[in-house]
Amino acid sequence: MRTFAHSLFILCLVLFCLNQLLEWQHLYITPLYQYLDDILCMPLVLTITLATERLYFNNYSFVLPLRYILGAVLLFSICFEVLLPRLSIVYTSDVLDVLSYTLGAVVFHLAINKPLEPAAIHS
Numbered sequence: 001m002r003t004f005a006h007s008l009f010i011l012c013l014v015l016f017c018l019n020q021l022l023e024w025q026h027l028y029i030t031p032l033y034q035y036l037d038d039i040l041c042m043p044l045v046l047t048i049t050l051a052t053e054r055l056y057f058n059n060y061s062f063v064l065p066l067r068y069i070l071g072a073v074l075l076f077s078i079c080f081e082v083l084l085p086r087l088s089i090v091y092t093s094d095v096l097d098v099l100s101y102t103l104g105a106v107v108f109h110l111a112i113n114k115p116l117e118p119a120a121i122h123s
Contacts, residue, residue: 003051012043035100042104061115
């Protein structure tokens, strides 16, 4: 599907995998380790959601409404920054994570959340 071929989605996916590989090797680069996954989360999750919606409704010009994007930021923030830290000492709450989710959502909305061009649909 062409939605997954968006260059920014591919870049986010590659960066996420590389960051996970670094962590797996116990190489922790502080800003990347703390915030990169949170920034990349929204473009990855929302692009998968967008592709699913387009496929299900067979509407390749569909874009996610702003309220869906804001809802995703709110749900991730509540789950990962409020609930999980209260349920386990493994998790910590960080307001900068919420800002990272928000930054990722803005990047998604401005760069990826666009109708597909008719030529791009069939190629």
